[in-house]
Amino acid sequence: xxxxxxxxxxxxxxxxxxxxxxxxxxxxxxxxxxxxxxxxxxxxxxxxxxxxxxxxxxxxxxxxxxxxxxxxxxxxxxxxxxxxxxxxxxxxxxxxxxxxxxxxxxxxxxxxxxxxxxxxxxxxxxxxxxxxxxxxxxxxxxxxxxxxxxxxxxxxxxxxxxxxxxxxxxxxxxxxxxxxxxxxxxxxxxxxxxxxxxxxxxxxxxxxxxxxxxxxxxxxxxxxxxxxxxxxxxxxxxxxxxxxxxxxxxxxxxxxxxxxxxxxxxxxxxxxxxxxxxxxxxxxxxxxxxxxxxxxxxxxxxxxxxxxxxxxxxxxxxxxxxxxxxxxxxxxxxxxxxxxxxxxxxxxxxxxxxxxxxxxxxxxxxxxxxxxxxxxxxxxxxxxxxxxxxxxxxxxxxxxxxxxxxxxxxxxxxxxxxxxxxxxxxxxxxxxxxxxxxxxxxxxxxxxxxxxxxxxxxxxxxxxxxxxxxxxxxxxxxxxxxxxxxxxxxxxxxxxxxxxxxxxxxxxxxxxxxxxxxxxxxxxxxxxxxxxxxxxxxxxxxxxxxxxxxxxxxxxxxxxxxxxxxxxxxxxxxxxxxxxxxxxxxxxxxxxxxxxxxxxxxxxxxxxxxxxxxxxxxxxxxxxxxxxxxxxxxxxxxxxxxxxxxxxxxxxxxxxxxxxxxxxxxxxxxx
Numbered sequence: 001x002x003x004x005x006x007x008x009x010x011x012x013x014x015x016x017x018x019x020x021x022x023x024x025x026x027x028x029x030x031x032x033x034x035x036x037x038x039x040x041x042x043x044x045x046x047x048x049x050x051x052x053x054x055x056x057x058x059x060x061x062x063x064x065x066x067x068x069x070x071x072x073x074x075x076x077x078x079x080x081x082x083x084x085x086x087x088x089x090x091x092x093x094x095x096x097x098x099x100x101x102x103x104x105x106x107x108x109x110x111x112x113x114x115x116x117x118x119x120x121x122x123x124x125x126x127x128x129x130x131x132x133x134x135x136x137x138x139x140x141x142x143x144x145x146x147x148x149x150x151x152x153x154x155x156x157x158x159x160x161x162x163x164x165x166x167x168x169x170x171x172x173x174x175x176x177x178x179x180x181x182x183x184x185x186x187x188x189x190x191x192x193x194x195x196x197x198x199x200x201x202x203x204x205x206x207x208x209x210x211x212x213x214x215x216x217x218x219x220x221x222x223x224x225x226x227x228x229x230x231x232x233x234x235x236x237x238x239x240x241x242x243x244x245x246x247x248x249x250x251x252x253x254x255x256x257x258x259x260x261x262x263x264x265x266x267x268x269x270x271x272x273x274x275x276x277x278x279x280x281x282x283x284x285x286x287x288x289x290x291x292x293x294x295x296x297x298x299x300x301x302x303x304x305x306x307x308x309x310x311x312x313x314x315x316x317x318x319x320x321x322x323x324x325x326x327x328x329x330x331x332x333x334x335x336x337x338x339x340x341x342x343x344x345x346x347x348x349x350x351x352x353x354x355x356x357x358x359x360x361x362x363x364x365x366x367x368x369x370x371x372x373x374x375x376x377x378x379x380x381x382x383x384x385x386x387x388x389x390x391x392x393x394x395x396x397x398x399x400x401x402x403x404x405x406x407x408x409x410x411x412x413x414x415x416x417x418x419x420x421x422x423x424x425x426x427x428x429x430x431x432x433x434x435x436x437x438x439x440x441x442x443x444x445x446x447x448x449x450x451x452x453x454x455x456x457x458x459x460x461x462x463x464x465x466x467x468x469x470x471x472x473x474x475x476x477x478x479x480x481x482x483x484x485x486x487x488x489x490x491x492x493x494x495x496x497x498x499x500x501x502x503x504x505x506x507x508x509x510x511x512x513x514x515x516x517x518x519x520x521x522x523x524x525x526x527x528x529x530x531x532x533x534x535x536x537x538x539x540x541x542x543x544x545x546x547x548x549x550x551x552x553x554x555x556x557x558x559x560x561x562x563x564x565x566x567x568x569x570x571x572x573x574x575x576x577x578x579x580x581x582x583x584x585x586x587x588x589x590x591x592x593x594x595x596x597x598x599x600x601x602x603x604x605x606x607x608x609x610x611x612x613x614x615x616x617x618x619x620x621x622x623x624x625x626x627x628x629x630x631x632x633x634x635x636x637x638x639x640x641x642x643x644x645x646x647x648x649x650x651x652x653x654x655x656x657x658x659x660x661x662x663x664x665x666x667x668x669x670x671x
Contacts, residue, residue: 037066037086041094043075050081068106070094070113079104079119090115092138098145116143116169124150130158140165141190148172151196158183166190173198173223179209187239189215194223194245200235201228213239213258221245221264227254231271240284249274249296259284259304268296270316277303279325288312290335297321299342301349305329314342322375324349326383332373338389343376353387353408372408380404386429401443404429412437414457426451426473439463439493440486447473447497455479455504461513462486466494470517473497477504477535483513495519506535521555538573541645542595551587554578561652563619566626571614572604573653577645589647595632596645600653608658611636616643619650626654 039058045051052060054077062068062085070077072093080099088106090096090113098104098119107125115121127149130139139162141147146169149155153175158164160183167188177198185192192211198221200209211219217239227235227249234253241260249268255275268274274296277283283304288294290309297316300323308331314320320342324330332338332354356371372390380399385391386406397412398419404410405427411434412418418437428449437459439445447453447469454476461483467475475497481504485491492512499519506513521534529545534555541553558574579587598616605611612634617626629643641653 039066039068041068041070041073041077043073043077045075047075047078049077049079049083070096072113078117088121097143100145111139111141113138114140114142115147116141116145118143118145120145121147122150123148123153123155126154126156128156129164130160130162138165139163140167141169141171142167143169146170146172149175149177149196151175154178155198156180157185166192184210184212187211187213187217187219190217192219194219194221194225197224197226199226199228201226209234210236210238212236216240218242221247224248226250227252227272238278243292256286257281257283259286261287261289262292262310263289264291265293266296267293268298268316270297270318272296273298273300275300275302276306277301277325277328279303283328299323301325301328301330303328305331307331307333308336309333311337311339312341313339315340319343321345324351324383332387332389338371338373341373341375341378341391343395345375345378346381347378347383347385347402348381349383351383351385351387353385353389353391353406355388385410399424403427404431420445420463426453426469430454433457433459436460441465444468449473452476455481458482460484461493462491462511463493464491466496469497471498475499477501477506479504481506481535483508483511485510501535504535515557516559518559519557521557522552524550524552526550534575538575538599540597540599542597544592544594546592549582551579551581558650561619562650563624563626565652565654567657568615568617568626568654569606569609569657571600571606571609571653571655573598573600574651576650577648579648587648590645594645595642596629597640597642598651598653599638599640602639606655606658609655610658611639613655614641614653615655616641617652617654618647619652620647621649626652 037058039062040056041054042056043054045053048054050061055061058066064084066085067087068085070090072091076095076097078097078099080102082103084105087108089110092112094113096115097117098121100118103120103122105122105124109123109127112130151174155173155175155177157179163184163186165186168190170191172193172195174195176196179200219237219239219241221243223245225247228251231251234255236255236257238257240258241256243262243264245264247266249272251272253273253275257278266274276286279302281303283302286304286306288308288310292310295313295315297314297318298321299314302325314322321344322342323346326348328349331352334355336354353373372392374392374394376394377396378393380402382402384403384405388407390409390411392411392413394413394416396417401422401424403425406429409430409432411432414434416435418433418435420439421441422443424443424445426445426447428451430452432454434456436457437455439461440463442464444465445467449472451469451473456478458480462485475495483493490511492514494514494516496516498517499515501521503523523532525532525543527547527550529543529547531540531542532553533540536557538557539555556576558576561570561574581587602611615628617628620627631641631643633642
């Protein structure tokens, strides 16, 4: 039978059924399977809902207390008036259109087919939403109208592995929506507003629920969204999601994939995971306004950009995590509440800690503050960590690659470890090590824009590379700086930034340590006197107990002299000495002379220079000449010269220019 004949047949059947129904009503004969109040749409005459002859079973247009069933017929019903019924069922293939300006109110709504039109469907008791396979005309609500689940009513999503469809229409839930088994909701250009409670409760192991959308589809949560079910189940929100209410992740995983604006809260229980974006796919922009709270044990940012103006805490009684994926940016904006980033923090994208604020965002968690962030272990794979606020790491900081920048400070706390491996950039940032730092491998550290590295505990350089940035960065050693080899292969570490040893020690256990941008040693001599030995063992100064106040002495290693040698030849030892008194005033001349011993390497002396001719010279600024210091002792065996020190300035070890030696050729004769 072709389509034309099938259509004619459906119309004839509908007319016959309507005629039978009318006659049965006139003569009072019962109709099998039909009773008063159970109205079945036949559409035998036209598409008018209000035409009694289009209905079977009840003999009239459905009204209060009646049940209306829409079946798969040729003339689909169109409602053009306000109607109230008890139950509406749209069977597979059935279509109901509610025209604009009109409302159909029903206690129960069972959807297997399609609801469409620009009017309003109001559900006061229960809506059961089914889909069938992947067919887009089944389990479908379309049109520009509104379906509204009223307060106190229930919305039950399908328990079958099907797709429910919402196209262009607006769905408002003021009641309680429940999702029990695995199924998906396809939202095409439509809006889903949750004003009440929506619960995702998948009871299947590894089962997923998905709300995915396209063409501007939006899910607005203004009530409560609860993620329940088994711990391995996942709720996917693959559309624009805006939260102004409360999102509870009580079990399993919640994935917010496409961006949105949030003034409400995301709260996760122990063992749950909250994800933003999908790895490898565009994630959109996630804006968390000042009143919002993100508080969950495991938080992953897989793609897109997150702008956080509210409060943030990786919070839970178990292990907590924050992870920022490659090509993902997380910005903590001014005024956001800084909190605990987690027991484990992984950074491969951009983490901007933002700037300080004098006020807290509304509703911030007690662990939040405005001045800085804390973390257990930070693994910085690549990307950038920046911002004006501080970061304190209590367990371990592993820095493979990437950039640490911003005006704030990073502190590796006492008892923690710092591991440096790979090429890294320290840009205008202050990095403080209070634990045990180990620099391994062959990767460099490139410092710039006034960056500072401050070692307050132990720094072990085992690598075969350099700390670059001469003139643009400073390394402060306040405790132990140690040079060693990672394996039996000798390595060379070059510190090509200004190095200031402020009361610390520098030990070369194995390998080679070079300072190529100047190195300084700062020590405080008490008024009782004492002995100072520079970190490179180049000089030792004995300070008399006859000084009347303490002084701060600064030794600066130089790679060459800033003044010409004149009639002398330099012998490879250059340094500068400065001192200030307790008031901070500089001392150029010492009222009580000190004793200074200068050490040298005889193998590094110029060719032909005699050790007995070596002198320690001080550059006199007033005369512009080098002045030899009085020699107290010359120890050839120990390669040292002890002199009397009464002025502080630039110093150099030098000797007379060796006489030129003429080498004559030797001629051999054959006899």
